[in-house]
Amino acid sequence: MLLSFALNAFRQLLKPKRLAILEAVLIGLVAAAAAVLLKQGVYWLGSWRVKESLLLPAWVLLPTVGLVGGMLAGLLIERFAPEAAGSGVPQVKAALAYVPITLNWRVAIVKLLSTTLTLSSGVVLGRQGPTVHIGAALAAQLSRWVPSSPDHQRQLIAAGAAAGLAAGFDAPIAGVLFVIEELLHDVSSLTLGTAILASFTGGVVSRVVAGPNLNLGSPGTLNQSSFSPQDIPFLLLLGLLTGLFAAAFNHSIVASLKFNRRHLKLGLPQKIGLAGLISGGTIALLPPVFRDTTTLQGFLTKGTADWRITAGAFVVQFVLSIVACSAQAPGGLFIPSLVLGAALGQLVGLVAAYLMGGEPIVYALTGMGAFFGAVAKVPITAIVIVFEITLNYGLILPLMISAVTAYLIAERLAPGSLYTRLLELKGIHLEPDAINDGLWTKLTAAEVMQTHVETLDSRMTIDEAVAAFSQSHHRGFPVVDDGKLVGIVTQTDLDKLTQRQLPGTALLREIMTPQPLTVGPGDTLSRVLYLLSHYKLSRLPVVERRKLIGIITRSDILRVESDKLQGGSERLGPQPEPSYVVYQTRSPATGQGRLLLPLSNPQTADGLLKLALAIARDHHYELECLQIIPVPRHNSPAETPVNTTASRRLLKRAVQQGKDWQVPVHTQIRATHNIAEAILETVRERHIDLLLMGWKGSTSTPGRIFGDTVDTAIRQANCDVMLVKPGENLLHGYREVQGKSQPAVQALLQLTQLERWLVPIGGGPNAHYAMKLLPGLVSLSRKPVIRLCHVYHPKDTNYRPDLLEQEAEFLRQQDHHKAEVMVLSVCANSVVDAVVDMAQKDQCDVIVLGASREGLLQQAIQGNIPEAIARNCDCTVILVRHAE
Template sequence: MSPALLTPWIRTVWQPRRGLAIAEACIIGLVAAFSAVFLKFGSGWLGTWRVHSSHVLPAWLFLPTVGLCFGFLAGLLVERLAPEAAGSGIPQVKASLANVPVKLSWRVAVVKLFSAIIALGSGITLGRQGPTVQVGAALAGGMSRLVPTSPDHRRQMIAAGAGAGLAAAFNAPIAGVLFVVEELLQDLSELTLGTAIIASFIGGVVSRLLGGRSLLLNLELTKSSSSFSIPEIPFFLVLGVLAGLLAALFNQGLIKSIKLYRRLHISLPLRVALAGFISGVVVAILPNDFRNNTGLRESVIAGGADASLAALAFLAQFILTLVAFGSGAPGGLFAPSLILGSCLGYIVGVCEVQLFGFGSTTTYALAGMGAFFSAVSKVPITAIVIVFEMTTDFNLVLPLMIGSVTSYLVADKLMPGSLYTKLLQLNGIDIKEKPASVEGVLTQLTARDVMQRRVETLDAEMSVEEVVQAFSRSHHRGFPVVEENKLIGIVTQSDLLKIHDRNLAKDTPLREIMTPQPVTVTPRHNLANVLYLLNRHQISRLPVVEGRRLIGIITRADIIRAEADRLNCENREHGPQPEPSYVVYQTRSPSTGRGRLLVPVANPETAAILLQMAAAIARDRHYEIECLQVIIVSRQSSPAETPVRTAKSRRLLRNAEVLGKKWKIPVHTQIRVAHDIAHAVLETIKERHIDLILMGWKGNTSTPGRIFGDVVDTVIRQATCEMVLVKLGNSQESIVNSQKSPLLPLFPTPPLSHSLTPPLLHSPTPLPPPQFNRWLVLMAGGPNARAAIKLLPALVTLGNDPKIRLTRVFKPSELEPDMRVLQEAIRTLMRRRNLSSTVVAAPVQADSVIEGVINLVKTERYDVVVLGASRESMLQQAVKGNIPEAIASGVDSTVILVRGAINN
């Protein structure tokens, strides 16, 4: 059976939903058990090798070296392959179950598994139980995507996977179920409870059968040594109070440790390596028993240690866990909490025995495990059941309940709320107690969050024939209508019926059939308001306006997509992402323009001419200019916390402000500190609602796999606004003969010629240099060609006596060239009354576009080459054959590449 037919077949076979859930829970339990056993034996083998080698080699050298190298390797795996695998993993699972877009996939599970083995094998004092919970949840998340079901079903499977992971790690299936109910999902529905029970019991039983016994407690020894009597109740209360106090201090220390590492501004591999190195140094100094955490824990529980050793173990474990966890190493807090609790309980038990001569240190050690675990994780019921299931000793039930409940109450009073919730808040994730409903999504998200930021618009002066052609070329059922960049109406397919009903002529302007004064929303409207307006007016799309300027459009499909993404916890970002850029300097002018033009300036030698071109476009379109300077800092440093010098950048931006005052154009400036230039540019485009970006381009790139260069490639693919790339010419030879060469077509077809000579608009500045007089515009049809034609009236004002040639390249095999594109371009230019240029349209014959353009430029000595390429031809060819770079490298003239605005 083919994969395409497999999914519908699975959907049919595994109905109803209950049968599918039970089957999935069984498989999840098995997979979680295998992964838990693999993690146990993998980290155990690596740890055994480390401990054995430390007795053979010098411990003071070997242990820090292993911690440093293995820690760096574990951090590198996480940073490069799955950043979601950092830390214990339980906060990520909790966030995913709360419908926060945190990725849980097979990739995360595999990276977490191997990085945890390496990290724990390096000697850092963290546990494997937390990672096992995330591995189980991630495996369940990846598995649930094989069979498409509802988001609620997927959440239940992830919760079942987390419970199975905990059950397999501790061999405690009941504890796995309770942890899901008490901490993660907080859902007691029949399906949730049933799948969690099935997955947890299968995970726990299979793990035990495969030899994955959790803490390796000597059960016979603990049963024979444990005891409890009524007079000991006050001591267990004291134990609970101490555990609560110290656990609250421990949780505060964990948060402060994370913040301290962040202030160091170093990468995750270096942080984990540093933690491993410190752990290795400390363990090498301590007695040999501290090299094996499992052996030390057993010794304390069995009563084989004295109080001083237990106190030293508590102090060392307390500090080293803070050092390790704050680094972001892939390891959990369950095992350290149990060790700390056993040491604390043992100390209290020794004190009781010495004071009153009765009591069992083993009972206090086990009760201390549950008490400290309960206070740290805020799950008292789970803590009681975990210790009980590991020992199956009924003598421990009442001491465990007294210590765990008391410690929980004390810790929650000192530090309210879940530790995992606070860890998520450190990363800017604020989850609610219950997952957000669809109504919550509609009220939380705004039009700005989901709108399409750039849409295709139609000019009010377009003829109805051109409107029909626009509809035929597009899948859209409606277009906003703009005049001087202001929204004045909207035209839909139903409006086209007016053409036939009224017998309108083909040259009738669009304003005759459009719907004027359309219903609009602002970016601050929430989706509930948007949906109400869509239903109220029975329409399928709403323009989004800021003031009188169109900044986007929102449809019913956009709202449905936003709801689906939130419910499915979709995260569209993959891999490590650079931190947001930080604005360290900015100036603002009055916002009187109809749009915004962004000019990233970097090179002082080319900034002046780029700003002149920007000013010409801004004056023609009544735009504001946004000038951007980007200062790059190392990825190990936070842009918001790195000191930088801005004196040179500010001087460069002041020139732009002077030019703006001269031309009476609003000019805004800003300096951003960022890890990546392209990322900073894209952030600026989004935040400032940029309509057009004008960038300098060197004309070639030496980076393999790149077309225009790292920065330009990223911006041209991701920026939805209109884009203009400029490679300035490096030769002035064309100036000498600029007025001597007649415009002779190279193809034997009569040229289309028009002289457009209305008076120029008043210009308060001197005319630009003369190297912008002779313009060659390559036409290939499509929206980018039209975008280039719309820019020409502004750009040609840079010349003294501009002359424009529109051309297309045809192969010799074509008998008669298609002149429709050139004719349409001429008509578009004729509508511009402020254009004073001679326009000639003539095709050229050549075997290739590159050869034809280069030969034409060299023969006719054109000053500027404008590539108005279509998305279907030129830009796709640019990715394969890099036509713009070939043309830019082959001519000394200025080359301008135009790419129109695109939809998200």
């Protein structure tokens, strides 16, 4: 009886809404514990640093502690969790937009330890951004332990972020508002309820266990501060100044990160250590009040600070915060924003008090909310944070006046979220509606399911079922009688045959699972994923009135998620059909091989065609020009009408140029669901030897190196591949020739000749293949100058300079254009930095990347080397991959 009662109670507890409440409370408790640990760790180590700086020479101790603490934090991040660098709020925002960013207990622990080290060593950042990251990471880990749908996992991550902010500021309402206003943009009942409960739990527990998180002067002073109508002009002035400086702050952070990445060639430990050294050295020269951010914050909000100290605090906090951010030190911008706002508000308050009396503390507290709201673009959250901290209703109107004014000014001068811009620097571009996309609640089973389903009959024998499994790659089959679903049989059921000792002549109905779990065509993917995870299934039949109409597998879900990350909603749905040739021309097949050139962008078509013709002529290849027309997934490529006028015009131009170069040119136009698959189909059908593709030099798709289409082709094409990113000089030339006469075209193209070639090599098949292509490529030059270089690491003991000379000699023998060939060995820690420096110094027109001895192409796909080179160079970049 007692056991039955306990089981029923446990089942009731595990119902979705009750489970969500339990999860929210648990997330709040864990986030509060992490916030308390972070606060106490920073307080203990920071107090020791400040105390020792009063006993020992501060100009020695503070820079040393900053350097050591920063380097230790950097080593911790670099070795165990690179995702823990920086504020952490951008990472959470990306994760909530379904970008695959790691959030787990390892990231949380590393973030906690590294932030404790950096903040206690004097780096001018705050704890609250990391607590958001830690709370979200712990919530993400919990969501993996308790199977749930991606939509529910997203809600738990948002609840963890809210709890983290609430625990860091003692502001539960602000935690929820920050999630809604900046991170999630979602106010559905479950999301809001989960976030509220987690935020309340985190804020209350943190306050009870560790006391107030912010030092803002005496409670009596905060509660007695008042507002009068004559303050409005000064509050508007404060909003104006705050908006201007907040925009400058945001621009400075982005600019410093770009400068640091391009010019400061150091590892993360060295960068954070240098930021700690600069911070410690600067603070050592200032009064003791500057040695602890919490003390400085309380000093500025007491209303007694001298204007010199206040102005100095503003300048020092502004500069040192940017220094810390540029190094990607673990720490948040919330506290620096509050301190900067308090200093700016104190200065305006002193002016107002001098002219008409009043209390500067009102302006200091108002400035805190205004600056924070303008930097993070969360004015409502900023107003509520200051109100929750001070519990002073008299500050609401001043906060609204200044915060809204500051937000409008900052949005005008520095539009968009700072966190979104920080993500863009990492190559993650969020679509405007990416955060509130609701992918898993918008898509239904009918839109994702496979409609062509292999089924079995319950009256067939077990031997016949085993034969069906052996002839198929499926691990499970629905069992259907007269069109009705009666069961399902899996590989696991067959594995149990020996235990049941059934003969092969037994019927399938004896081993199948009757009345299997199913979904309807209108069920959302969120429910489908929940059922798959909760019941540990790999497939779910889709039925309508017991009639089987489709099936959904885990692979289908992964494909949908991949398609969403790669190209948007138009790619979601059933698998694409093969492409369909709607137009083609053939030339005499007189070549010794074939080169495929897909043409898409008219601005780059002439340049790519020029390179393709040069290679085809030198290698006696035929040229296959391909135009691809995408069609919607719900339409068949073979049955969809397409307009080929523009495509045929472009292909006819290619045929004419082929005649001028005496190269056979074949053309075709394909209609397809998937551009990459159409290219691969052409490679197989036309027996292509070399695939030449244009490449824009960067990609906005997370998880991709060169882009969706190019990544697929370079990995799967069973032929040689050459990627070309046209440089600015070529693009400018091709834009200029549009609409001009033939003599004018020739004159303009003479100005964009490819004369200076840089070829980093290091042995291997790709490097040698690049050498084989070079003679044809340099035929485009009048006086080609080729610089062969080998970049090797200082610790590389196997470096062989003779490889470089061998390639140079091979090129001199093969080249019939008398190009000037030079060789250069470069010792450097980074291939990218060395190549970019050489290209800029020599003003190269083209960089040809083969493969180093360590496999440059493999490094490219794993480490994004070509994108880094292309992004930092304006010249043409060519990447070569030889077929295995």
